[in-house]
Amino acid sequence: MSAREFSIFMCGVGGQGLVLLSNVIGSACARAGIRALTGEQHGLSQRSGSINIHMRIGDGIRSPLIPLGSAGVLLALEALEALRYIEYLRDNGIVLMNTRVQHPVGETAAHMKDKKARYFSVDDVKGRLSKVTNKLSAIDAQDIARSVGNPLTENIVMLGALSTIEDFWVPEGALTEAIRESVPKKAIDVNLKAFKLGQGAAHNDLCNVVKCRE
Amino acid sequence: MGIPELTRDGPSKVFLLCNEAIVRGAIEADVKVIAAYPGSPTSEILDSFSSVASNFDCRMEISSNEKVALETCAGASMAGMRSITSMKSVGLNVASDSFFSLSYTGVKGGMVMVVADDPHAHSSQTEQDGRPYASSAYIPMLSPSDPDEAYRMTKAAFGISEKYGVPVMLHTSTRVNHQSGMVQTGRLTRTPFRKLNWDHPPGRFVTVADSARKFKAELLERTKKIEEDFAASEFNLISDKDSDIGVVASGAGYNYAFDAIDILNIQPALLKLGTTYPMPKKLIADFVSDLSTLVVVEELSPYMETPITAIAKDANPDLKIFGKASGHLSETLEYNPNIVAEAFAKILGLKLPVDYDKISRRAKELKRGLPDRWPTFCAGCPHRATLHALLQAMKGQKHVLATDIGCYSMSFMPPTEYGDTLLSMGACMGVAAGLQYAINEKVIAMIGDSTFYHAGLPGLVNAVHHGDDLTLIILDNEVTAMTGQQPNPGSDVTAGQRPAKRLVLEDVLKGLGIDDLTVVDPYDVKDAAARMKEALSRKGPNVIVSRRACALYSDRNKRRRGEAIVSNAVNEDVCKMPYMCVREFNCPAISIDDERRKARISEELCDGCGVCGRICPFGSIQQKNGGSS
Numbered sequence: 001m002s003a004r005e006f007s008i009f010m011c012g013v014g015g016q017g018l019v020l021l022s023n024v025i026g027s028a029c030a031r032a033g034i035r036a037l038t039g040e041q042h043g044l045s046q047r048s049g050s051i052n053i054h055m056r057i058g059d060g061i062r063s064p065l066i067p068l069g070s071a072g073v074l075l076a077l078e079a080l081e082a083l084r085y086i087e088y089l090r091d092n093g094i095v096l097m098n099t100r101v102q103h104p105v106g107e108t109a110a111h112m113k114d115k116k117a118r119y120f121s122v123d124d125v126k127g128r129l130s131k132v133t134n135k136l137s138a139i140d141a142q143d144i145a146r147s148v149g150n151p152l153t154e155n156i157v158m159l160g161a162l163s164t165i166e167d168f169w170v171p172e173g174a175l176t177e178a179i180r181e182s183v184p185k186k187a188i189d190v191n192l193k194a195f196k197l198g199q200g201a202a203h204n205d206l207c208n209v210v211k212c213r214e
Numbered sequence: 215m216g217i218p219e220l221t222r223d224g225p226s227k228v229f230l231l232c233n234e235a236i237v238r239g240a241i242e243a244d245v246k247v248i249a250a251y252p253g254s255p256t257s258e259i260l261d262s263f264s265s266v267a268s269n270f271d272c273r274m275e276i277s278s279n280e281k282v283a284l285e286t287c288a289g290a291s292m293a294g295m296r297s298i299t300s301m302k303s304v305g306l307n308v309a310s311d312s313f314f315s316l317s318y319t320g321v322k323g324g325m326v327m328v329v330a331d332d333p334h335a336h337s338s339q340t341e342q343d344g345r346p347y348a349s350s351a352y353i354p355m356l357s358p359s360d361p362d363e364a365y366r367m368t369k370a371a372f373g374i375s376e377k378y379g380v381p382v383m384l385h386t387s388t389r390v391n392h393q394s395g396m397v398q399t400g401r402l403t404r405t406p407f408r409k410l411n412w413d414h415p416p417g418r419f420v421t422v423a424d425s426a427r428k429f430k431a432e433l434l435e436r437t438k439k440i441e442e443d444f445a446a447s448e449f450n451l452i453s454d455k456d457s458d459i460g461v462v463a464s465g466a467g468y469n470y471a472f473d474a475i476d477i478l479n480i481q482p483a484l485l486k487l488g489t490t491y492p493m494p495k496k497l498i499a500d501f502v503s504d505l506s507t508l509v510v511v512e513e514l515s516p517y518m519e520t521p522i523t524a525i526a527k528d529a530n531p532d533l534k535i536f537g538k539a540s541g542h543l544s545e546t547l548e549y550n551p552n553i554v555a556e557a558f559a560k561i562l563g564l565k566l567p568v569d570y571d572k573i574s575r576r577a578k579e580l581k582r583g584l585p586d587r588w589p590t591f592c593a594g595c596p597h598r599a600t601l602h603a604l605l606q607a608m609k610g611q612k613h614v615l616a617t618d619i620g621c622y623s624m625s626f627m628p629p630t631e632y633g634d635t636l637l638s639m640g641a642c643m644g645v646a647a648g649l650q651y652a653i654n655e656k657v658i659a660m661i662g663d664s665t666f667y668h669a670g671l672p673g674l675v676n677a678v679h680h681g682d683d684l685t686l687i688i689l690d691n692e693v694t695a696m697t698g699q700q701p702n703p704g705s706d707v708t709a710g711q712r713p714a715k716r717l718v719l720e721d722v723l724k725g726l727g728i729d730d731l732t733v734v735d736p737y738d739v740k741d742a743a744a745r746m747k748e749a750l751s752r753k754g755p756n757v758i759v760s761r762r763a764c765a766l767y768s769d770r771n772k773r774r775r776g777e778a779i780v781s782n783a784v785n786e787d788v789c790k791m792p793y794m795c796v797r798e799f800n801c802p803a804i805s806i807d808d809e810r811r812k813a814r815i816s817e818e819l820c821d822g823c824g825v826c827g828r829i830c831p832f833g834s835i836q837q838k839n840g841g842s843s
Binding site for chain 1: 218227228229231254255257258336359360389392393394395396468469470472473476477550551552555568570573574576577580581583584585586587588589590591592593621624628629696698793796797800801802804805806808811816818819
């Protein structure tokens with residue numbers, strides 16, 4: 001792939017605000033004069049299904065879909081979804097995941113039938129992922145989002161964490177400006193707070209295993 | 215209001231979804247009339263227009279179906295106005311009758327129609343390729359690959375349409391429509407909306423018999439001229455032709471071919487075809503004349519590959535052509551860079567720098583036991599309640615369910631797995647009519663309100679007229695839910711939240727001769743089940759209307775009004791674990807605690823509909839604040 005190319009595979013569950021997240025990054029790129037493109041999912045899959053957005057930054061690329069094994073970061077707003085798309089992560093790439101688990105209805109139906117059944121847990125996910133990368137960080141974005149007073153800001157908490165990674169070269173100022181433009185006026189302050197706290201959470205954990213911005 | 219990048223004057227570089235870029239292009243082209251019916255992957259075209267329609271002097275409607283939308287644009291453009299419609303390629307099936315005729319009569323004002331394929335059938339009943347429509351109707355077609363090109367092609371399409379007096383098709387696919395990227399916008403120069411005087415002679419747009427034969431001769435001449443123009447089009451790009459290996463690609467396929475070339479670090483000659491009907495034969499003949507090997511990259515059918523093979527037979531008989539006919543690229547599913555890179559490597563005898571098979575195998579191993587996450591009904595979705603009531607009503611009685619297109623189509627997926635047939639918009643009625651002729655079991659048809667108004671009406675007329683023994687269930691949730699909760703003829707607004715007359719479903723049904731009509735509230739699930747059972751036991755044709763607003767739609771309205779959404783909770787002291795709230799209900803907000811094995815409700819996901827509380831035999835589910843659900 002071209003030298004200055006960075007791909008982020010973003011995933012989660014329908015309704016978690018993945019499209020807003022990719023729009024913020026894309027608008028920030030437009031602001032900073034960086035080329036960006038995405039492959040998004042709208043429609044049927046949004047209904048509590050598994051969703052993903054391919055986010056690609058840099059010149060010399062055309063495909064909105066990331067080739068297998070070439071995403072620099074796998075950003076998961078829900079833990080199970082981090083594992084679901086692991087084939088997109090490049091060798092020893094970064095997994096930045098939310099600790100939140102949303103149990104699929106099919107799994108719950110199976111639970112009903114078998115008393116010994118246990119849900120697939122965030123620790124199960126971490127255990128599996130640690131076999132392919134040592135750059136793994138899990139953040140309780142839901143808890144942070146609640147602490148700022150708006151559980152819908154989970155996506156922006158994760159963006160804050162993402163923004164600390166050195167290889168993700170979109171300027172912080174462009175990101176915060178894009179947040180201001182993309183969220184409702186009355187929600188700007190909580191979102192910027194969520195962004196800051198996401199950065200803080202990353203500094204406590206992610207930045208121990210990944211090179212972060214100064 | 216709306217998306218600021220669509221209303222701000224240019225020039226500027228902005229990040230837009232392709233569907234938004236198309237809207238921007240049309241607004242810059244001073245489009246005056248906009249009519250469409252939503253359908254993934256085009257719905258955001260309609261939504262974006264809708265969100266900014268009040269900023270511009272134009273006329274916009276959300277039409278009852280694609281055929282009406284196409285004809286609305288046709289009427290406006292016959293008069294001389296610029297118009298645009300958008301539809302998924304299966305939507306063009308609905309509109310196709312007028313589409314073919316419109317190529318004969320032509321238009322005066324520029325008319326653009328966006329037609330989008332859905333390779334992989336992400337949100338569609340088939341992987342239909344829309345391109346052969348253009349060639350069989352002699353309608354010129356442009357195929358963009360990215361948002362910026364879609365924006366430029368939309369603008370140019372209005373000019374082409376006016377120059378030749380024919381609608382122009384902008385052909386896209388899911389990975390083009392749902393791609394965001396940088397768009398270089400231009401100035402927004404709009405003229406005021408002014409009604410025109412009809413200045414055509416009688417019969418100008420009448421095609422039948424003699425006039426049809428005259429039009430046909432003219433359109434063949436027109437197509438020849440357009441092909442000459444397209445040979446010099448800015449939308450066909452040829453990159454360094456310094457190799458005896460060539461690639462022809464178009465649309466989404468071009469993006470993957472471009473990246474595959476990068477992955478393999480090769481330098482073939484590359485022809486990007488933007489004008490896909492009529493195909494510029496001379497340009498293609500020149501391109502292939504010095505090559506030894508050619509690969510054609512396009513998703514779905516060999517729409518380009520077949521004529522290119524015919525062109526090469528004369529231009530370069532020794533040329534080896536690879537693609538679908540050679541078996542290297544498939545006619546099914548969508549492509550991606552690694553699929554195309556693998557095909558190139560195989561064709562050219564190269565080694566891939568990455569072992570994609572190994573990556574996939576390792577991932578499969580890692581994911582063992584990871585539960586699937588199928589799309590499912592949202593928490594609070596009235597369809598879940600209706601389906602629960604229907605299953606209760608029909609318990610122990612064999613029946614066949616002919617279902618239709620909408621969120622409720624998801625009932626056939628695990629874990630519900632309920633529903634027997636699904637063909638196309640409105641098809642449940644006709645299929646049910648055939649079933650009641652043929653089978654012993656009770657026949658039920660199920661359709662949403664928007665789909666009913668779209669294509670269900672003729673089927674109901676037919677069933678009433680023939681006295682068919684079937685029960686139709688209409689799921690009336692106020693909006694066209696699946697595509698993003700757009701208004702429909704049952705809403706009191708249309709595009710841009712402008713007021714519109716709300717059709718009363720009961721009046722429509724009575725007017726069509728339905729005497730046996732039952733209206734239920736699915737949230738009142740036990741009452742709904744009991745009354746549905748009665749209705750279903752009677753001889754048809756009869757209709758059950760299950761009425762409750764889409765939960766996504768009503769929750770959004772509640773948030774806008776500042777109303778609290780109070781979730782429910784399980785009282786573990788009362789819960790005796792009959793799992794009624796899980797069995798046949800499958801709400802994403804409900805799970806079962808690993809240790810205590812009691813049901814629990816996620817505060818974040820629950821929308822407080824209270825249906826689970828009503829089906830719980832022990833009354834263990836109540837509102838969070840202590841009130842009864």
